[in-house]
Amino acid sequence: MTYLLVGYVMTESEDYDITWTMPHCVLTLKLIALAFDLWDGKKMLRGLPLSENNRLTALIDTPTLEELIGFIYFPACFLVGPIFSFRRYLDFITDKFPVNLDREIIASRAMKRLLQGLGYLIAFQVGISVFSMKYMMSDEFWETSIIYRHFYSGLWAHFALYKYISCWLLTEASCIRFGLSFNGYVKKSPEDNLVSTWDGCSNIKLMRFEGATKFQHYIDSFNCNTNYFAAEYVYKRLKFLGNRNLSQFFTLLFLALWHGTRSGYYMTFFNEFIIIYMEKEFESIISKTNLYKKLWASKAKYLLYAFLKTYTIVFMGWSLIPFDLKVFSKWWQLYATLYFSGFIVFLPWAYVYKPALNKLVKWYTPSQ
Known part of the structure; x- marks a missing residue:
């Protein structure tokens, strides 16, 4: 975290920067979470009380260097996230997820998220061409009505967030395709059989976001994994x-x-x-x-x-x-x-x- 802050001081400008500090953000949260999970594991060994969520991610054994590097630089999401626990990664590499059994489900879920990601990417490009920050900073914007300015800035923000949503949907599609996103089994109805779910690396809840009141x-719906990190x-x-x-x-x-x-x-x-x-x-x-x-x-x-x-x-x-x-x-x-x-x-x-x-x-x- 200290190294990240030094990086900000050295590289940050007044514009939107694409530098090494972006993947380092993800790295920082992963390592902080890993440190806490190891700490929770030591507390478990001593018989100290832990919450149910902490028990799910607590680590008794320290990861090897090979495991650590694989966890940190997992190719699907080390640049922009989403972050996930080392416990999830460990279950993935030890074949505890039904990847081979559910290939058709994985392929369909991944394709759905891929298409959604591409759709939001197109919407973002269209949106920023219509609603621009450059216009909002101009004298011409001052001359419009106060109601118009509020609505314009609100719609600008809504489309600006699509940039993040599209990235998360595309990386989630990749995580699903790898088989990392397994999140248990559910029944769509009492009469149906159990069906595997693959939303364990989901970082956006689209219907909740678009219908927010x-x-x-x-x-609850935006940057879910980072919010979970912040909460836990x-x-x-x-x-x-x-x-x-x-x-x-x-x-x-x-x-x-x-x-x-x-x-x-x-x-x-x-x-x-x-x-x-x-x-x-x-x-x-x-x-x-x-x-x-x-x-x-x-x-x-x-x-x-x-x-x-x-x-x-x-x-x-x-x-x-x-x-x-x-x-x-x-x-x-x-x-x-x-x-x-x-x-x-x-x-x-x-x-x-x-x-x-x-x-x-x-x-x-x-x-x-």
């Missing part, structure tokens, strides 16, 4: 702090540091923190009201879905702008064109909007 859906190896191991929000804050801080040293990364993950914080509290308050339940049970649910979908797209643009521009002067300038709307919507939640919403709910509830 809150930012938690994006987190950072967030849950900060339990000693005794505060979930504090654990989440430091987890996001780690992820920002992992991406680089530019301010834009930290702003993006700060945005994620304040948005998720607001969403969870807002949902916990409003979901208890009869009005909320009635809306989702009526035809008004379609309007509500359209509103929430618009909200997620628009503010995903707000959140992602600093990540792309990286340099403070650039993303701050673009935030000014949006009149700092994200700060106005999310920052005052705890002190302004939340007390007002609680009062409104209390006033409305007795009339039910």
